[in-house]
Amino acid sequence: MDQLSRYKKQAKLGEGTYGEVFRVQDTENNEILAMKKIQVENDEEGIPGTAIREISLLRELNHENVVKIRRVICQNRKVYIMFEHCEMDLRKFMNANDLSQKLVRELTKQVMAGTNYCHIHRVMHRDLKPQNVLLNISGGQPICKLADFGLARSFGVPIRHYTHEIVTLWYRSPEVLLGSKLYSTAVDVWSIGCIMAELSTGEPLFQGRSEVEMLFEIFQLRGTPTEDSWPGVSQLKDWRDTFPKLMGQSLQKRLRNSLSAQGFDLLEKLLEMDPGKRIPLSEAMSHKWFLE
Numbered sequence: 001m002d003q004l005s006r007y008k009k010q011a012k013l014g015e016g017t018y019g020e021v022f023r024v025q026d027t028e029n030n031e032i033l034a035m036k037k038i039q040v041e042n043d044e045e046g047i048p049g050t051a052i053r054e055i056s057l058l059r060e061l062n063h064e065n066v067v068k069i070r071r072v073i074c075q076n077r078k079v080y081i082m083f084e085h086c087e088m089d090l091r092k093f094m095n096a097n098d099l100s101q102k103l104v105r106e107l108t109k110q111v112m113a114g115t116n117y118c119h120i121h122r123v124m125h126r127d128l129k130p131q132n133v134l135l136n137i138s139g140g141q142p143i144c145k146l147a148d149f150g151l152a153r154s155f156g157v158p159i160r161h162y163t164h165e166i167v168t169l170w171y172r173s174p175e176v177l178l179g180s181k182l183y184s185t186a187v188d189v190w191s192i193g194c195i196m197a198e199l200s201t202g203e204p205l206f207q208g209r210s211e212v213e214m215l216f217e218i219f220q221l222r223g224t225p226t227e228d229s230w231p232g233v234s235q236l237k238d239w240r241d242t243f244p245k246l247m248g249q250s251l252q253k254r255l256r257n258s259l260s261a262q263g264f265d266l267l268e269k270l271l272e273m274d275p276g277k278r279i280p281l282s283e284a285m286s287h288k289w290f291l292e
């Protein structure tokens, strides 16, 4: 029996990193879902069994701020993941609304809560960005739902979308850009720092078009790391001793004072260059900024 025939396609919602996303209706209960069709490039063997097992485990994640996976179907060497349907993503929400300080805090807190929950369940995202932060509006209040948690582990962090569009590097941490292979949950903390900055100004913090451009922009703001400030940095694969030695700027100045003093204190800690010193989310979530 064709398991997919139960889901009636209604519209294309978007094109993500791994494939197209459709709004579908479950004909057995009329529920509206989002279906992600995952294609793996250059893949002769089909989807690896490990990936399928890992995705199946993601169905166990259950948190208000994480998009729920309803069902996983493997058919014709493709994986179809049925997700809870969300109204919009954070990019669209930011474009349509002027965010108050209170809302910036609330959205940041929700993104942290969903991410922290996944980290506790040993799942990293590795590609957090506003396009992956989906939203529903409930009683006039936005509720963030993080999408694509765990997919990077199953399918790798691609360099290009399946449509060949380059995957954005704007939210990528310096250790990943420098070629570190030892990913830790700190990579998601960096991305959340970039998202928090963007929520407060409405503009992406870094906008490099290549790894080198990204590193240059990051060093310009946060200063070029040294062995003293970040032990081991010069051992990373893509480190070059010829990198310009930049001093860094003040976050307040760069973000035109768009946060309170406590907000900047938290942002400093999220955007710490050395992943070993970057604030863990459990600690970030109890920062004083959230009490203002």
Ligand code: AMP
Residues within 6 Å of the ligand: 013, 014, 015, 016, 017, 018, 019, 021, 034, 067, 083, 084, 085, 086, 087, 088, 089, 131, 132, 134, 147, 148
């Ligand atoms: P993604 O692969 O998660 O980057 O998805 C690409 C686009 O598809 C997103 O920016 C959304 O606009 C849309 N999308 C993905 N998942 C959902 C969902 N669960 N509900 C509604 N729209 C979605």
